[in-house]
Amino acid sequence: MTEANRILLGVNIDHVATLRQARGTRYPDPVKAALDAEEAGADGITVHLREDRRHIQDRDVRVLAEVLQTRMNFEMGVTEEMMKFAEIIRPAHVCLVPETRQELTTEGGLDVAGQEARIREAVQRLAAAGCEVSLFIDPDQRQIEASARVGAPAVELHTGRYADAHSPAEGAHELARIRDGVEFGLSHGLIVNAGHGLHYHNAEPVAAIAGINELNIGHAIVAHALFVGFKQAVAEMKALIVAAANR
Numbered sequence: 001m002t003e004a005n006r007i008l009l010g011v012n013i014d015h016v017a018t019l020r021q022a023r024g025t026r027y028p029d030p031v032k033a034a035l036d037a038e039e040a041g042a043d044g045i046t047v048h049l050r051e052d053r054r055h056i057q058d059r060d061v062r063v064l065a066e067v068l069q070t071r072m073n074f075e076m077g078v079t080e081e082m083m084k085f086a087e088i089i090r091p092a093h094v095c096l097v098p099e100t101r102q103e104l105t106t107e108g109g110l111d112v113a114g115q116e117a118r119i120r121e122a123v124q125r126l127a128a129a130g131c132e133v134s135l136f137i138d139p140d141q142r143q144i145e146a147s148a149r150v151g152a153p154a155v156e157l158h159t160g161r162y163a164d165a166h167s168p169a170e171g172a173h174e175l176a177r178i179r180d181g182v183e184f185g186l187s188h189g190l191i192v193n194a195g196h197g198l199h200y201h202n203a204e205p206v207a208a209i210a211g212i213n214e215l216n217i218g219h220a221i222v223a224h225a226l227f228v229g230f231k232q233a234v235a236e237m238k239a240l241i242v243a244a245a246n247r
């Protein structure tokens, strides 16, 4: 019997909170979504506490830290406010992401190469708080090398350009960049995750890349959950990526 290839699914619940914040209600509760996701096979829960608090709120993160059975992947911008918050919450994983106020969603990867001293200091502070740090970067050799140099144990490759490709040729080109990035990251001793913009029709080729550790997927799961329920949406995505990783 051959051993199955392992691939983890991190479920991002930000957009459950987006729906709640649209009306300032108490529902839908991202904490309930997180617990349902765990029951349905999520390996971790991802939340992005944005500086403008457009979706996830501080309280959501505090409650999740107390109730999650799996682990939290806390996405944050590299600001002193977020650093202090993470040092209090001490999530198992912290993913450092670039953030700009006006963006609709995270537009590109973190420029680690352009600010190594600042990112190194953040990685060291978070590691001292017991967090495993990953850096959300474009699949770019220069950024991967810089991520290894600053001492991050993991990177998450931004799959947005692949997801937004306008033609099959562009999609294939972006997928090849991700595949090369995974190989390059592994050769530098990094744990390599990926995510952003992945959905039920484009996640399989990424999941099939050998050596990839985890996919973080949110918007598409939340959208599908409207029609099939949260647990079913998570279970379908998990089955899809596990099958792709073992094909």
Ligand SMILES: CC(=O)[C@@H](O)[C@H](O)COP(=O)(O)O
Pocket (backbone or CB within 6 Å): 012, 014, 047, 048, 050, 075, 097, 104, 105, 106, 136, 195, 196, 218
């Ligand atoms: C960093 C990242 O890719 C996720 O946080 C994703 O962007 C979901 O949050 P937003 O849709 O607010 O960007």
Ligand SMILES: NCC(=O)COP(=O)(O)O
Pocket (backbone or CB within 6 Å): 012, 046, 156, 194, 195, 196, 197, 198, 216, 217, 218, 219, 220
């Ligand atoms: N880091 C990517 C993530 O958490 C999920 O992004 P998306 O699936 O909501 O685009």
